[in-house]
Amino acid sequence: MVQKILIVEDNEQNMILMRDVLKYQGYAVITAHNGEEGIRQAREQRPDLVFMDVQMPVMDGYAAIKIVRGDPELREMKVVACTSYAMSGDKESLLQAGFDDYLAKPVDIRQLPGMISRHLGKQE
Secondary structure, eight states, X not given: OOOEEEEEOSOHHHHHHHHHHHHHTTOEEEEESSHHHHHHHHHHHOOSEEXXXXXXXXXXXXXXXXXXXXXXXXXXXEEEEEESOOOTTHHHHHHHHTOSEEXXXXXXXXXXXXXXXXXXXXXX
16 A cells, blocks of 8 residues: 655645655655645545644644644645754654654655654565
């Protein structure tokens, strides 16, 4: 069974890069441009993993993760924060907010396979 990954990202270039790399690796990719769309897609599509930008219009990643963790149907979903603000202490604050992991932008596509296997195990 093909694993589904949801990318919630408002920057079109970042979205295209991640989408293309993940599709090439054999994942089914779902996209959303803000946290509100991301929550809707998560409820409808039930992805195995979510990469979520932290700063977006309409609903940011912090508001979205709060909804995800408060929803009994979504709370166990693996969600990785993606942010260009890679300051000391940011990872801890993102983990405390409810994210499962953290990926700094610009995204180093060489890091994606390891991060995915950490959260989903090896793809069959």
